[in-house]
Amino acid sequence: MKIVIAPDSFKGSLSAMEAAEAIDRGIKKAIPETETVLLPIADGGEGTLETLVAATGGSKKKTAVTAPLGNSVLSEYGILGDNKTCVIEMASASGLGLVPNEELNPLVTTTFGTGELIKQALDDGFTSFILAIGGSATNDGGAGMLQALGIRLLDEKENEVGFGGGELNKITSIDVSGFDERIKHSTFLIASDVQNPLIGLEGASHVFAPQKGATKEMVKRLDNSMMNWADEVEKVTGVHLHDKPGAGAAGGIGGAFQAFFPSKMKRGIDVVIEFTGLYESLSKANLVITGEGQVDFQTASGKTPMGVAQAANTLNIPTIVMAGSVGTGIEVLYQFGVVSVNSIINQPMSLNEAMEYAPQLLERSTEQVIRSYFHNRVYNKQGGLVL
Structure with missing residues (x-):
């Protein structure tokens, strides 16, 4: 038996x-x-990196990145057994577990560290990526990740805005001239079950931000800021993220991948089943x-x-x-x-x-x-x- x-x-x-x-x-x-x-199996959230690395006889590499609150944290990415595919678990760089409960605040938390992980893997020669985006502490629409990869988010005085979802309403232009050229020559498989749009009552801010420390007042502010972000992204990329399914995943980073990366989204458990x-x-x-x-x-x-x-x-x-x-x-x-x-x-x-x-x-x-x-x-x- x-x-x-x-x-x-x-x-x-x-x-x-x-x-x-x-x-x-x-x-x-x-x-x-x-x-x-x-x-052992995971569903695209925490534990996905460990599961895929173990199942394929892969390895891991540690690197210091920027945590959600701007401090430094030792994170890691995985390398599958084929030595060609990089696995990044968003939670290890931008996750809830990196922020004390009393300091949770999606107005200021950033995905910059996730972008740094991607950049490090690109520097190490990887062009095939699996991104597990569950468990984030952020609601910045992936803006921090894009900043780490060379995109400049500018206010009306052409100064770069700060970190966090509360800064998105200040953006009046997006300068993509410095965006890492290696991105367009890579592939990104996004492991996510979320089909929520970017904005609105079913969007990232209303549905997920309360789990990340947002009050009702903060949710309204975040959603308004996300609306401005979606408008500015559309001006640059032509992608209408506002009501796009999956754009609201992980505080809106799903939308950033859809607009700026050669990516496709797939149910997390299906990604793990395939690779294990x-x-x-x-x-x-x-x-x-x-x-x-x-x-x-x-x-x-x-x-x-x-x-x-x-x-x-x-x-x-x-x-x-x-x-x-x-x-x-x-x-x-x-x-x-x-x-x-x-x-x-x-x-x-x-x-x-x-x-x-x-x-x-x-x-x-x-x-x-x-x-x-x-x-x-x-x-x-x-x-x-x-x-």
Whole structure:
């Protein structure tokens, strides 16, 4: 019997690989002779770089860049096993995790560091890029990234504006004469599930800025500034980002890629599935086990358990989902080959306790799920499982 183990991370407690290893231990306790394939997965957000590098036998390079608040931070980019493709995880340069909660402020946070990562990779000779743009702390429309790559954003006095979404309303012209020429000779695959436009009630500022520290008043200011940004970008590029699907991704950096880069956007989980070779691993599998920290109605929008289940379902392979916690709206998952969604919590406990004991909880709950799932199977005289 073959089981493919393809979880995402359980944020704050287990990396994707640690989760896969815990699930594997649980399976082996229930049915020791099971063949297992461990394939950690991510959905285009945090952990994507690590997953792709590990899956392809690649490497990483560290470099100092500008953090969202303008200070320096040691970041990194990944190099896939082909030694040709660079993976950049926006969160490592411009992410929420780099800003203390009390200092979150999308009026001032910048994507400059993400641009510096791209520039460093270009300097190192890369022309093929995968950008995972989840988890940003910014709402600057990608302006900071463009500044790092040579574009000048000028006010009415022809002075360059500062960092952050609050500066976008000051821009009266965009000087692209210094834009890094290497960009147009490169390719950029943007891993993002977001289809939101740049501005309006469904745009970057209204939908995502509150998660990054914006008050209601700040949201209005940011959206107005983003309108000016979209107008100025259209004057230079001819691209109308205002209501363009995906332009609002990651505080509007999706729009910057659409307007200034030779790029295409693809669902994050699909990018990871392609580069990790999930379909090849599913060959002759009898079951798939996936999971992540929280499974709820948002999971169906392209999170790891949904993407893995969809892939397995095309081959008529059932999927079991393990979760730190289970919320509402999971019923849609059952339409895509998911046979059960299981919380690893086995008794009343605090969140801190659940995170501390996550490896043991995941291992134990997986063992019980496997025993239940195969309860009607029988063993032959040699102790082997007969399917």
